[in-house]
Amino acid sequence: MAQRCPLLLSLSLSLSLSLSLSVSTAESSPLLDQHLQPAEAEGFLEKYGYLHDEQHTHSANEVKSAVREFQWLSHLPVTGQLDSATLVKMSLPxxxxKDRGSHEAWAQRVNTIFSGQSRQHLRKKRYTHPGEKWYKRHLTYRIVNWPRHLSQGPxxxxxxxxxxxxxxxxxLVFQEVSQxxxxxxxxFYEGEHNDGTSNAFDGPGGALAHAFFPCRGEAHFDKAERWTLNGHKGHNLFLxxxxxxGxxxxxxxxxxxxxxxxPYYKKMGRSLLLSWDDITAVQQLYGKPSGGAGVQIPGRALSWAMQDWELAEEPTDRNLSQPQYCQGLFDAIxxxxxxxxxxFRGGLFWTVSSEGNVSAPLLLQQRWPHLPFAIEAVAFSPLDSKLYFLKGGLSLLSQVS
Structure with missing residues (x-):
């Protein structure tokens, strides 16, 4: 397996560059003096599944193989050496x-792409362990507690x-519940929180959050981190x-x-947030949306909207004793x-081309002068090539697209 690392690295790089322009990396200019020491690297490799943590000592060959696995997943030159770039990468949020199993599963996936073999059986191993999926399509979620410095509304x-x-x-369909x-x-937790010592949070930086596969269904976030929603100092809670x-x-x-x-968190980019691999993964488990292939939220549109997220007020009439369906950030897509x-959002709209290019925000009434300031729903009819806008009960408006 180790001999195939350079080939697989080049394949994954070419595929990701051609097919997955989404979010920008958070580590574009790391400070070279902020990295793990070589003596700490072995503990990191144990923590994230590259070495068996039940062993007290590891041979030099085991450590080198683990480093190669980490470098492959992290898009670093696969040398097996704990060089400066590798140690810097290990220190990033x-x-x-754990990353355990990613390399072997991706090798199988790449082989199926280029060999033409049946992919369905092999893909299951890439995305989930046996039994680790939800066997229903309607899932509920609950926010147990809240981060510091952010109000509940945003x-x-x-x-x-x-x-x-x-x-x-x-x-999938998601519903928020209060109990x-x-x-x-x-x-949100700090330090040890009854998940075992390997899952204890380590303060600012390092592991920002972790989650558990179905059917435990929990996501824990380090309360000691500085969380933000508008892209300023701190880590973007939305991303x-x-x-x-996932x-x-x-x-x-x-x-x-x-x-x-x-595994490494990103900054908000301008284009689509989900790569082809993210979409393939979730659709392999739960199928496509009822309307077809699905519609993505563009990162650039989210960035514009996030500018005032932290100013959002908590609705005074919100009743969470009843489940709340996810309405999300936009009025209509x-x-x-x-x-x-x-x-569409308020009096603005964005266009996203089939190649993933996102426009600047455009004025709704400049494109459709007879529409109200904001709409509640929109649908395209292939029968007459018109867009149908809904605002206020049964007041249906149609415009040529």
Missing amino acids: RCGV VRLAVQTAFQLWSNVSG SPTDIRLA VTAHEI HTLGLEHSPVRHALMS TMDGNGTVLV
Whole structure:
């Protein structure tokens, strides 16, 4: 297996560059003096599943093989040496879920792509362990407690949108509830929190969060971190939540560079947030959405909307004794006959081309002068090539697309 690392690395790089332009890396300019020491690297490799932690000592060959595995997943030159770039990468903020098994499963997946063999059987091993998927399509979730420095309103909005990211491209539906029982629980903890010493949080930096596969369905976030929603100082709670939700659905870490399920967290990019590998993974487990292939939320549109997330107020009339369906961040999303996605929010809309290019925010009434300031729903009809807008009960408006 180790002999195939350089080939697989080049294949994964070329595939990810051509197929998965999504979010930008958070480690574009790491400080070279902020990295693990070589003596600490072995503990890191044990923590994330590259070495068996029940062994007291590891041979030099075992450590070298583990380093090669880590370098492959991290898109570093696969040398097996604990060089500066490798130690810097180990020190960067990441997910606390183990990486164990990613290399072997990805090798099988690449082999099926280029050999033409049947993929369905092999893909299951890539995305989930036996039994680790939900056997229903309607899942509930609950936010158990809250992070410091952020009020409940914007946190709830970010969590809703993170769930919507996955429901838009799969056959899943999510519902927020205020009390147990619930399928997925999200909570903020510090240090040791009854998950075992290997899952204890380590303060600012390091492991920001971790989650558990179905059917435990829990995502835990380090309360000691500085969480943010608007892209300023701190870690973006929306992106980290979306990643951890992927684990609660049964997805493992992806070796694709720009995948949301990559073990290292990203910054918000301008294009689509989910890579082809993320979408393939969740659809393999839960199928496509009822409307077809699914509609993605573009990162650039989210970035514009996130600017005022932290100013959001908690609705005073919200009654969480009744389940709340994920409405997410936008008023409406649809796709026209040319394959262009249209995303609406208030008096603005964005277009996303079939290649993933996102426009700047456009004025709704400049494109459709007779529409009200905001809409509630929109749908494209292939029968007459028109967009149908809904605002206020049964008041249906139609415009040529």
